[in-house]
Amino acid sequence: MTTILVVDDEPGVRDLLQDAFEGAGYVVHCAANGAEGLDQLRRGSADLCVVDVNMPTMSGYEFLERLRAHDATTPVLLLTARDSSDDVERGLRGGADDYVKKPFSVSELLLRVAAILRRTRDDATGDRVLECGVLVMNVDRHLVTRGSTPIELSATEFRLLEVLLEHRDRVVSREQLLRDVWNIDFDSETSVLDTYVSYLRRKVHHGEYSPITTVRGVGFKVVDPVERP
Amino acid sequence: MTTILVVDDEPGVRDLLQDAFEGAGYVVHCAANGAEGLDQLRRGSADLCVVDVNMPTMSGYEFLERLRAHDATTPVLLLTARDSSDDVERGLRGGADDYVKKPFSVSELLLRVAAILRRTRDDATGDRVLECGVLVMNVDRHLVTRGSTPIELSATEFRLLEVLLEHRDRVVSREQLLRDVWNIDFDSETSVLDTYVSYLRRKVHHGEYSPITTVRGVGFKVVDPVERP
DNA sequence: CGTCCACCACGAGAATCGTCGTCATCGTTG
């Protein structure tokens, strides 16, 4: 279970963030100031810290400095003031992983949090990686795995999966897939797309995991069945 | 910097709201009555107004009327009494964007404020999203939900709903719908539009929520019904 | 009242999709 530590002196913001993160399935711990936050981290680690920059007794920077003194890896997302590019620069230089400027939308924050968590699992090598739940595609290495199972794909199958995963959760029209994978720009009656979607499904789908979804009359999309909103 | 104007005669509520909004990173201006609120808006616009309905010298409705006389776009969230469906109806008809019933929780208010502000901006994910009350259409993901209930639509139903939602609260003529959804540019006697409106109503309408409205002799529109389900 | 317009049940035909069998081409191996 992914744990998020929220460090902010404003109770309203803390409550707002706690509601939002718990709604998204994370375990949330709150701290009203930096010292309390560091204390909680000593008692038990977090997968991500969301930290307000502007706090009265210990600023977000100071928190970050002290954390980085003995922990180089726990990701930190800073909440900064709107017109503070100085804040941003200082924070990123100090080892923050991302920032969101106030006022923020909850959905943006959740997406950035999810992106950070995903990135910290894959960023070690710098490879281009596309994912959908347990399906992982390392584009640079031309490797596809579902969980720990490697999946062998032909070149065309690989290209098709890549386009679908680049648009993960979104519908890709038949026209776009024919254009991007087969370089077919004209109205075509070909059934090759259906054939290759069928090949991909045969190799990728397994048990309950069936992410390649048809939108009838429109196109196809990949969606993690577990995460479906 | 997002600015919120709070208009309420009670100092305690004003202070509470000011604290909460400032805690969430907004700039807050307060007015003790409608006249002062309008005066402040003349001096400098706000991104959102939070207005109490029950004020002694100028009610929230009157404030809204006067605002709407020269400003059709600034979002207004009304604070209403608990058992006042008349308040709600009158307010929404007068051009309010949302309402919260007293007593309210701060976190709910912040979420509604964030939702209104998000609606008036580009969505953080870049997804194209259209809404009408509890009906949400993510065009990129080809997802439609009413509250938390997913609604399955065929390709043609989806296109029809999309056109209607693009013109939310406004009448779309039959001619335009036939053109935009079915690519019919000529005078046609077809009844396919009526058939599809019927399909959409069957899937979208639920209990009191029936947003798809006929304008006899003209066309159709989607409007958030007054009563929330 | 009559007329017009909207609504919707129903059914037929068309469209769409998924899979399979097949063939052509290419690269590798013995």
Add this chain to the structure above:
DNA sequence: CAACGATGACGACGATTCTCGTGGTGGACG
């Protein structure tokens, strides 16, 4: 060289869903 396996793509076929025209009915309106 021939044989073999992998790959790419076409088209047939069956299952399912969608689309839309028809016709009956009810409501709105003058």
